[in-house]
Amino acid sequence: MKQWKRFCAVVLALVLFVVPAFAQNIEKAKYVFLFIGDGMAMAQVSAAEIYAKAMAGKDHGFAKLGFTQFPAQGITTTYDSSSIITDSASAITAIATGHKTLSGVINMDESKTKQYKTIAEYAKGLGWKVGVVSNVSLDHATPAGFYAKVPSRGDYYGIAIQLGQSGFDYFGGGGLKKPRGKNGDQPDVVELAREAGYTFVNSPADFMALEPAAGLKVLAVNQTLQDSNAMPYDIDRKVGDLSLAEYVAKGIELLDNPRGFFFAVESGKIDWACHANDAAASIGDTIAFDKAIAKAIEFQKAHPKDTLIVVTGDHETGGMSIGFAGTKYSTFFEKVSLQKGSYVAFNDTVLTPYKKSHTAANGKLEDLLPSIQSWFGIDFAKLDDPSKELIQRAFVRSMKGEIERAPQESVYNLYGSYEPLTVTLTHIANQSAGIGWTSYSHTGVPVPTYALGVGQSLFDGYYDNTDIFYKLAQVMGVDVSVASAQ
Secondary structure (H helix, E strand, C coil): CHHHHHHHHHHHHHHHHHHHHHHHCCCCCCEEEEEEECCCCHHHHHHHHHHHHHHCCCCCCCCCCCHHHCCEEEEEECCCCCCCCCCHHHHHHHHHHCCCCCCCCECECCCCCCEECCHHHHHHHCCCEEEEEECCCCCCHHHHCCCCCECCCCCHHHHHHHHHHCCCCEEEECCCCCCCCCCCCCCCHHHHHHHCCEEEECCHHHHHCCCCCCCCEEEEECCCCCHHHCCCCHHHCCCCCCCHHHHHHHHHHHHCCCCCEEEEEEECHHHHHHHCCCHHHHHHHHHHHHHHHHHHHHHHHHCCCCEEEEEEECCEECCCEECCHHHCCCCCHHHHHHCCCCHHHHHHHHHHHHHHHCCCCCCCHHHHHHHHHHHHCCCHHHCCHHHHHHHHHHHHHHHCCCCCCCCCHHHHHHHCCCCHHHHHHHHHHHHHHCEECCCCCEECCCEEEEEEECCHHHHCEEEEHHHHHHHHHHHHCCCCCCCCEC
16 A cells, blocks of 8 residues: 555656656747638548549549648647537637637637737747738638637727737738728728838739838738638639738748747638538638648748647538548549639629529529539539439529528528528539538537647647647747736
């Protein structure tokens, strides 16, 4: 018995003294990248890798993305303080501050009275430069999670005001949803940012011409904006349009300095594509995300003893599955390449103009069949009767203007809040490839986290999204032992 007690005492001593001492000896990074694939879990990552393998001419398998080859890999839970299924606001609050909160709340507690300090603000306190890039609007929940504190993520104007007040050094990507407030009668936030010392650019030429300079602060908005003032899906990007990778590369150039930097990058339209059950758009943006991460990897190779790169998702979206009942144990991911644009581009280019020139009474599905085949690779004549009936029924609903979420649960389960025809076409295209969906919303499954560089081993294992904040803080050498509330 005495020997057992002595053994327990030794183990306790190791836990209390040796483990903390080891943790304190983790080398410190001064260049930290945090990449967030919004809505990205294992299904989204795997779909991109299977597609890449299929396009390489292989029957099946995985062509590894760059970030999935990182040496440290973990699994991260994403629940928030009120639900197993989080939204992006509460998810980014957990990641950026180490605190759980309610869905819809950004960097505040459940009472919406206490504010939390973000990891980006801690970085600024170290004297580091800070950058935030997203391909959705810069006042959207995830990018806002590094600089704003609001009771509601829907307060786009209030969030954008805080962007200009943040003092961060580089913002790039999407635009702003409510630059003059909800009613369009407030001071323009871009002008307020200029008054706060920001250089505003929104053309590729002006963007590429930016060069590092003392005191330079940049707000760079993409010239081409798509839905909700976001950058286009990568599948829709035209020649000359800037890519997410280019925003990361320029950010590195502008942020690089001897003291250090913290650079947060979101690929937000993976989430949007999965909300709409558009696998081709999701896969395209996941691959584009990997190309953006490759820019950070290049930097890490030049600064291996000073750099940490972390890649994670904030939650899963759509209940994406690799496998569909109709294809049994087979997948045909090469069929994904038949889709030539996103659901948004199809609506904007094909369906909306058609609806403007036709009514529910004189519109005919036959008019759109050539466009459907060229856009999605769907040959209507070769479909089975149930699939033909689904498309015909969805066409009728779209022509009647039934876009908004229907009150009937059965209708919502079919189309969500999207164009009935378009989402039916993406479903049929996805199913033929062997891809299924369970939801138009988020799900509660854990997400993968990957790390490369200084302190990478901290990100191995199974942990909560709040732990990402503390792991980053440890590698950055910031003291978060005091309350992080403000």
